[in-house]
Amino acid sequence: MDEEITDGYSEPCGQCGSVFWGVSDGGQFFCKNCHNVIERTKDCDDMNAVLSNSRISSLSTRKRKQSGKGARDWMVIEGFQLIIKLQAEALVKLGVCPQFKTDVLWIFWKRYMQKTKQAYTRELANSVSCSVDLSSDSEAESSVAFSEASSHAEVASMNGASAVSGYSSDGRSSVCSGSLDAEQYLRRKERRKLMSMPRTLAFCHLALLWVKEAITLADLLRLVSKGHVPYINVHELFPEEMRFFGKDALIFRVETIPTYSKVHDEAVELAALIDLPTFPPVSQDCLLHPALLSLRYLMDANLPDELHTLVCKVIQKTAMGKDSFLTFDPTGRKPTLLCYDLQAAALIVVTMKLLFRLDDKVEWKVARKANKKGDEMKHGKKKTKRGGKMFNLRTWFMVVQPALERAREKETQAEAMRQWKSKKPIIPSSKHKTVILKRRRVVEQLQSTFQALSGSTPEQKVSSPSTFLFLWGDKNGADGPSLHHKCLDNLMIKKQKICRIVNRKYWHTFLRKCPPGRCGDHFKDLEPTLPRMYVWLLGLFSFILGVEDAQLHNAVVQVERRLLAKPGRKSTPENLNE
Template sequence: MDEEITDGYSEACGQCGSVCWAVSDGGQFFCKNCHNVIERTREVEDMNTLPFNSRISSLASGKRKRNGREGARDWMVCEGFQVILKLQAEALVDLGVCPQFKADVLWIFWKRYMQKTGQAYTRRPVNSIRNLMDLTSNSEAESSVCFNDASCHTETASMKGTSKVSGYSSDGRSSVCSGSMDAEYYFGRKERKNLMSMPRTLAFCHLALLWVREAITLSDLLRLVSKGHIPYVNAHTLFPEEMRFFGKDAMIFRVESIPSYNKVHREAVELAALIELPTFPPVSQDCLLHPALLSLRYLMDANLPDKLHALVCKVIQKTAMEKDSFLTFDPTEKKPTLLCYDLQAAALIVVTMKLLFRLDDKVEWKLARKADEKGNEMDHGKKKKKTKKGGKMFSLRTWFMIVQPTLERARKKEKQAEAMQQWKSKKPIIPSLKHKTVVLKRRRVVEQLQSSFQALSGSAPEQQVSSPSTFLFLWGDEDGADGPSLRHKCLDYLMIKRQKIWHLDNRKYWHTDLRKCHPGVCGDHFRELEPTLPRMYVWLLGLFSFMLGVEDAQLHSAVVQVEQRLLTKLGHK
């Protein structure tokens, strides 16, 4: 069979001397013993497949690649990022985001970025990407891409696969170390602040989601990326075939980790200021990004009682965190502040838990014993006075014993998924054309070893792709639930009626130092404080930090900000 495929080629291999040839998918001959690739290729003998009677009706307008590779064309780095943004937008729309997100918001943001950086949509585009940093004076005089211009919405019904980048001619400088024309300009620069990057694609999506007021927060976006529901890792493998990818292109588009929450948030703020976005639409009370609704979602995910939500709303009112002026993002300010809506909602829950249970490793366990005693009295009928709904009391000890093992299993599962993450793409990345043969040979060796190992160990492991979900845990009596639900438990034992007014049983509140630190001098103090903080408070931070995919220090900082506003409004020093 091999002789029929190789047309009876019987020459000995120049490296190992064996006659054991095979043909790759590309038609090249290689030795199956040493994987040496030779210049001989398989020719097509089936003449019936050739269109003898076809006539040439038009000439292809696309430009062939400068090195003469068949089917390739010239492309810019910004085209690659535009293709990735298009794929990410389509993935979000498939997940349920409104269709206007892609064509009317994200595409407009991208056009403004291309215009402000002088790469397109301007009368005087830059001639090379070296001038991207000196565009302030040039961009101000040009016609800007605005949101009220009807032509912006009718110009493109959907995002294109290629960009109309001006200023580059076919006889311009060519790069021999990359598939794109301008990849080499992305390296060796002292300042690359305005250049595009892979984390900045997620910043584009985050800003567009905030503009349309979708319920997908930044933590949700990063979780969808890590689960593979949004193209990010090895997104270059989805490029069209004519956009040849090799060399320095890998240093721009290839990623080996998911960007952190802080990095994407910082990129979003810088990007909004760069493209000079107007004030974002207000966050109304019926918007799912409002802290009242977002905190209800996290209460359900953490298996906390529904009655706790009323107390969280009171904290929101006391801190004045429900006002539009506080919630709305305004990039036109001198120092724009983009709120972390998910961190704030979790911080409000932590502050409310401290108000109820104090969380000092003493009071919360006393209140837990009190809840157990109240529940036992109600069960045995020893006390006639019952709560309004007659339900059982919420015990912090019971809640901790249910949530703690579930949290540990989720952490272990996440570590296993991270260890099994395939960061390398199936398509080999060629650093240069002269190393193409070596790279392809190594890839064939790896594929043969993998197939041999799978044959010895059994069937290939099936990768289970989890369906996207807003909630991380499942509480209830259903099959596969993480534990029983506590959302209907009562909190009446935490309230005491004094002079016809209900007060909290916990009359004290502890907090760390609330002095504001200078951002340029002080850093993160959580590592210094963590050994001295109560263990229950640290565990609660860990629970919500895991749910949001952030560090404990970030959530602690958000808690401190809520406490500053709360105690300032209450008049305490």
């Protein structure tokens, strides 16, 4: 293909003198011998329309104004609007209701632009002058650009700037970035109000909570990590007319996925910033309710279905299933956005502690008794109504532990193979453009040569999204046998027609709250003294959620405070019995 495009162009290379031209993916001519890039492109068919010598011989000190063809003005806020639109479209393709994008996320975004006055005010900073009129026409243009999935937003046209990309409205060049206001954006003092890449995920998280979708914050971050929701190198999806250059990379380029707590804190701050009203109530039929979420995590952890009944009792005793407790109200005195997934996993951990105590002693004694009863039933000495299908914690640990190690190793390998580098080269400045393009061309040729010699494919295949992390059962590719059908008869005793837990004691860490601002996280100091089985259980659910063990432990402590630390209550599991 290169020979057909470069046929007839016999100008020698200005650096090595050879006539050996190729065409890059961007349509630019480069020398295959020394990788020198010239200004000629494959779109230019008439040689008389260009200079006789198109090689870049020097950088002129005069600032040239580019033609409007192929490039247009765009602002930083327009780039973020495009990113949120792409993320919303990806979530809708994954099964989220279309109202999530058109009726909720767009309203949140418009409120943000109005409250922070980033798109509807007159501002003058350095050489960039932007004037936005809050009129019905401008609102309609923005709504169409966002809700109807147009190729680019019309924020730049609303701003009334007259320059092409990279130049200000007064004719002076803005060579530091492709956008008009990147330098001004980075120098603004009101950082709390500015948009950022983690805040785009906070927008999506708040909108998902509003429509009560089953995608929790942990699910959203996993979708981002797997590449199903655009985030890493999202600037590659920008239209060609939106030049990405220089300081734009400091705003839009990311080299890590934000943590759970980072996005959660951004969501709380964002809800207060744009003054959102009380969210729709989280009722019992909502998929974010702890009763339904805990059932999902019980299945993923290969725990018995009967355990869900006890988890629901813990939810009832702690009053953590009420609408008033679960519903997010940003207008309150101390607005609290619950971590619904963390709360559901913490309820399961507390229930496991109630049943097995998890002190590295009682759980293994119960497991030995279950093995003994199983052996007796095999020899026909005893019979039970359940046919001997009793849950054994040791058996469950031996099934789940290898699957957990394999999953961790697989995730580590996937993280090591992640391509953080952008396929499109990011040009920091005009004088480095030739060097950057030359290096990228060398790297691409080396990669293609290595791939041809080794026969390997460097790019990862994007796995299909799944609600569950593990697969339990007898099917091919399953992580292990399913234990969902096991019963808990050996852990319960029946007295006076009331089922009670065999375990009569319960241990917990210090439940008193630390003074705000004086203490931090104590889990690192506390972890060596905790029972190993409890730490392992924290690690299992922390891996399923993609959070730190300390975060889940703090959620467990919050559940225990509500269950055990109330006046007049004893720190025993007797409170769970009815």
